[in-house]
Amino acid sequence: MRPFKHIQASTIEEAAALAAHEDVMVIAGGTDLLGTLKDECLPYYPNYIVDLKTIPGLASIEEQGDEIVIGALAKLQDIADSELVRTHAQALAEACSRAASPTIRQMGTLGGNICQMHRCWYFRCPDNRFVCARKGGKECYAYKGDNRYHSILGIEGGCLAASSHDTAPALAALGATIVTTAREIPAEEFFAANGLRSNILENGELVKKVRVPKTANSRFEKFALRKSIDFPLVNCAVAEDAAHQVHIVLGACYPSPKRMTEAEEAVKGGITEASAQAAGDAAVSKVMVLSKNEYKVEIARTLVKRTLLRLINE
């Protein structure tokens, strides 16, 4: 790995001010960033890395009224193990428990998980081999290339990569709010293919915490080829809000997690075997399959159905 200067931030504001510079990147658990730097897969290499771990008070998991407030530096494993989260935001606890591997979950943070870059193998190819649309190039190489893991729901920002966060659909389904140094953003709007980023953060803007409304009934399901250390081929979160409306969010099917409103319509009258199946069908009623990823449609259809059925059967 090429050398860089390491700065330990004392406050999130200090870190945000530093991050506004072009040659600066931030690090928390480092489980995504360090691999990225080793591979030199980005168009530029930072001269400075700002360490967020030295900022106090950003790793808490607290109950505040009707919400659970989770600091950006909270470890994925701590969230998965939190009784508070397991009781009031089960989908998020399940998502954290399925992310990465046990060792990575002990290092990876919630902030890092929601800010990780896409796992597309063209985007991530070492030595910046493919200058794709996200990196200022003209094309998405997956369109004509090997797209077996890519989007089945269309293109976003010129990109066909599939969102790879496990926590993202859970946060979106639960109606969480991402609190940054500059603003508050509904989770559903936070994620997007945005240059090198997988979210709408701007330069100098950092995630401080996530506010998750307490939700009595929510579930998360993940489909991956391996049981550990694998990114989702499809993941799905469902949550029933206070008004008993079911929110359904599919992940890894589009560059950002996608709320499936037509599927939600299908279960408006209640979740049954038939309505869950109808919701699955509705979720994949408008797909744009590529040359190698038609199979993901069946997996997405099934995961929506199964996650919904868990909501009523467990």
Add this chain to the structure above:
Amino acid sequence: MPGMAEWKLEGTNDERQEFKYVGTWDHPGRQSWDMTSGAAKYPTDLYKDGTLYGMCLRSPYGHAKIRSLDISEAEKIKGVKLILTYEDEEIASMPKYIPSYFTFGQSPLLGTEAEFEGDEVGCVVVAESEEICKKALDYVKVDWEVLPFILDCREAGKPGAPILRPEMNPESNMTGNTFGAAIKWENGNVEEGFKEADYIETIEYGRPMWSQFRSMPAAYFSYWDDDPWGNPDGEKMCYVTNHAHFPTNGPLVSAMTGMGLHEDKVRALSPYMASRYCDFVEKRGAQLSPVLSKRLGGAPVKMVCTRRQAFDAAVPQTYFTIRIGFKEDGTLCAVHCKNVHQSGARGGYGDKTHGHLVLPPNAQGFKSTSCPNIYSEMEYYVTNGACTTADPGKDVWEPVNLAFAKIADVLGMDITDVIMKNVIITQPSLEACMEEGKKAFRWDEKWHLAGKRVLEDGRYHGVAARACWSMTWGMISYNINLRLNTDGKVYMPYSEALIGTYWPDAVQMVIAEEMGMKLEDVIVYYAGNYPNWQKGDAADRGSTCTWAAKEAAIMLKNRVLNAIYMYVGAASPEEADIVDSMLTLKADPSVQIPLVGLGQFGEGFCGKPNVPFQNDVVRTMNVDFCEVAVDPETGMVEILDYTAAHDFGKVIRPASAMGQLEMALTMASGRALREEIIWDENTGVLLNGNMYDYKVPTALDQPVMNNVAVETRCGGGAYGSTGVAHAHTNAGPVGCAIQNAIGGDFIVMQPYTPDRVLAAMGKIKKED
């Protein structure tokens, strides 16, 4: 039983029945402490003050030629110590030694033509750090001529395909093969055989490239220094990583022969290799590092590569189309087999400069069936995917077992009956494996006709069985040297790299057993300064090294008893014995004296069991059973139970034997369900050269295994033992079990990923 008829055990004590150590558990091995504690030094761990790092330029294109190279800017970078290009005379002259069978596929050690993306080409940089190497390589100006590339051997064989290696074959992409093996052959009369058939079916089988994946990328460390034991000719000694287990093909030998050195000028370093499958394709760094070090006055140089670059070696693609004719009772009567095989970027299995072995699977396995009429046709093509490594032998049974599964499916027969009806080698081994394996797997409870059982959770249930031979490779002799020291202990040095076969531990048990020594009084130790001492052959050490150890131990015991029998009052050597490391009077075992201080005695045995060459040496069998659950909605396959019944002949060290089985089945499960090397078809660039996207199994993916050791004493090693080697790494049984679960056609291509399973069930369209 053609195999048994020719086989006769030679040497002594093969019928031995009483064992004190052999076949027993709980003996920590020579490598156990080092490997579990982290004390073991792998090549990447080796370091000396002043260590420099070396990296080669690598091609960014699937196939390209260097028109010109300018290193002037790179040489100016601070920390760069040396840059050699393909024009350097010494580099251009390497390797200096080429075994006689390297008759094709030769490439310069550092040439101008890159055969695949990531191929080392053009120049090598030595610098103070890896980062500086990388920076310097970025400053090397290269004028590339991008050439057409081919990633699939079937494409390489099509008329009009670009000729990739015209210097090797100007007419087509077909490469030579090893030892002049026949391209087409026929046993009996196939057309007549088909006329006798009640059924004629066609089956297809395809396998992608699998990585030799290594969790630790290879490194080659070398330096030249005065040797504490003296320099006979006044020159410094070359110290180099011992990174191989093949005596004639391995990097250590490559280092020597590449530089035209003799063995006494080389001192081997660490015996440990990172996890890998075989050691071919590893020689370029090994050959370069001592050269670079010498050019820098003997400074330590470590050639390194990234994890992605370590994906440049692979098991080759192979494709079969097989027409089979069989009778109502399930017996095969005709086989017409066409095999299209990949011979990799170098035109064969081989290292980074040579493709020296092409052993296509073809229809050899059918020769071990009762089918009298077999026609085999094979084509093997050079491609640009990666270097290919040895994977001979194990594939030979893939099409055979697929044929058995097809017969069973068509006739509604139990596949184990089809196997027993058709396989003619090797009894009693096959029968014993089948019986023990079926019991352990509970085959009779689990087997059913295809598509007939659904589990409670809605998944489809399927099972399969497959038979395979266990080869006893006896290519090269073993050289075992033993010495009884004045401290009363027996010493055996070895210098071979250790790759997890744990052969020194098995050999230790055999020596203790034969000499009457306590196990702890037999010291097997790594002696890297004597690379010429002990040489073994291929991966299956069960056959030759234990044999040689047994012979040497018996000879040493005889020598010792002849010299010292009188010390316990015996009248002749026959009246004395060694029991628990004590010289003992047979007539009165209470009369004992320790062996300490009685002198030094040495013996050696260099040789092997009297076996024919390589693949003809089939003595024992093994049978695998696989149980799967298939999710009909997602196509996800879970292996529920994977059981191997393996005839080891005689188990020497159970921990090693059973561990090898588990390792092989784990490898098979990964290959069956997830693993394949993927390149971008439009650019030839490797896409999944990392441990996220190249999906080896994790601990959680490990299936239940109920493996059984069978012992028929039919093998070629000590006490009739044999090894495991390549057996069980077949991914095929999983595919047959999937077909048993879902019915219909067999899935052609491995791995059996959800897309292929869903396509087989008609849920999505099939791939082209």
